[in-house]
Amino acid sequence: MPRLGSPRLIIGHSLPLPPAGLAVLNALPAPAATAALLDVCAAPHWAATVAARRPYASMEDLRAAAAAAWAESTPADRRAALEAHPRIGGCRKGVGGGPGPGKGGPPAAVALAATVESSHASGSAVAAETPPAQGVRFAAWSREEQEAVVGIPMGRAADTIDNSDDTAAVAAASAVAADLDAAIDAYVARFGYGYLVCAAGRSAAELLADVRSRMAHSPAVEANVAAAEEAKITALRLVRLVDALADGGVGAAAPS
Numbered sequence: 001m002p003r004l005g006s007p008r009l010i011i012g013h014s015l016p017l018p019p020a021g022l023a024v025l026n027a028l029p030a031p032a033a034t035a036a037l038l039d040v041c042a043a044p045h046w047a048a049t050v051a052a053r054r055p056y057a058s059m060e061d062l063r064a065a066a067a068a069a070w071a072e073s074t075p076a077d078r079r080a081a082l083e084a085h086p087r088i089g090g091c092r093k094g095v096g097g098g099p100g101p102g103k104g105g106p107p108a109a110v111a112l113a114a115t116v117e118s119s120h121a122s123g124s125a126v127a128a129e130t131p132p133a134q135g136v137r138f139a140a141w142s143r144e145e146q147e148a149v150v151g152i153p154m155g156r157a158a159d160t161i162d163n164s165d166d167t168a169a170v171a172a173a174s175a176v177a178a179d180l181d182a183a184i185d186a187y188v189a190r191f192g193y194g195y196l197v198c199a200a201g202r203s204a205a206e207l208l209a210d211v212r213s214r215m216a217h218s219p220a221v222e223a224n225v226a227a228a229e230e231a232k233i234t235a236l237r238l239v240r241l242v243d244a245l246a247d248g249g250v251g252a253a254a255p256s
Helices: 020-027 030-038 044-052 059-071 075-083 107-121 136-146 167-191 204-214 219-251
Strands: 008-010 013-015
Touching (some): 020 059, 030 044, 044 075, 059 219, 075 219
Antiparallel strands (some): 008 013
C-alpha cells in the first residue's frame, strides 16, 4: 500500500495524492470539517460551503474553492468573519475589534464544539471524530499574526519591556501604537466594525497609514477592502490548517 502523501501508480501513471493534512480534511465528517474551516474564517456559510465541496486534490483546488465560496458569501457571513477577529494592536479594549462578539474565536465554531461535546457524552460515533475546542486555534493564530506588529509585545506598556537600552526607540514604538489605537477607534466609529488587515510582515507605521487612508472610503468601498483583507488572511490560514492537521491529525491542537 502506498503511504499517505506518496504518488499512487495507476496504469503506469503517477497520480500525486493530496498533502497529508489535506487528506485528513477530505476524510473528516462534514460537521468536523466545517468546524476546522471556521478556525480559518469564521463565516458559517463559507465554512459549510468549502466543506461540502470536498474532496480537494491539491492546495490549489482548496484555495480556489475557498476564494469562490468567499465571493459568493452574504453580507451577514462576511460580518461574522470580520467580527471574530481580535482588535489590531493589543489588549487595551480586550480582544474585540468592534461592536461584535470579540471573544477571540468564531462563535459558530464554539457553538458547534459545544454540540459535539454534548453528542460525545451521549455516545455519538461522529463526536469522537470531531476536533475539540474549536476557536482555540483561531485565537492562537490571530495572536501570532498580530503579535510583532507594533514593535513591542501586544498590550504591554513600554516600561515593561526587558533588555531594551534604546529608550527613544521604545517611546517611538509606543507612540505609534497609541496613534494606531486611536485611529482604530475612529475607524470603528465610522464603519461600525473592527479594522481588519492582513498584518503579516507589516509594521505598525504601515498599518497606521493604511487605516488612515481607508477612513476616506465610502462604507461600500471599505466593505470590499475589508473583505479582500479577510481573503488574504484566509489563504494563509488554509496552509496553516492543513499543516496542523498533518501534524496532529483530526484533533490537532492550536499552535503554541
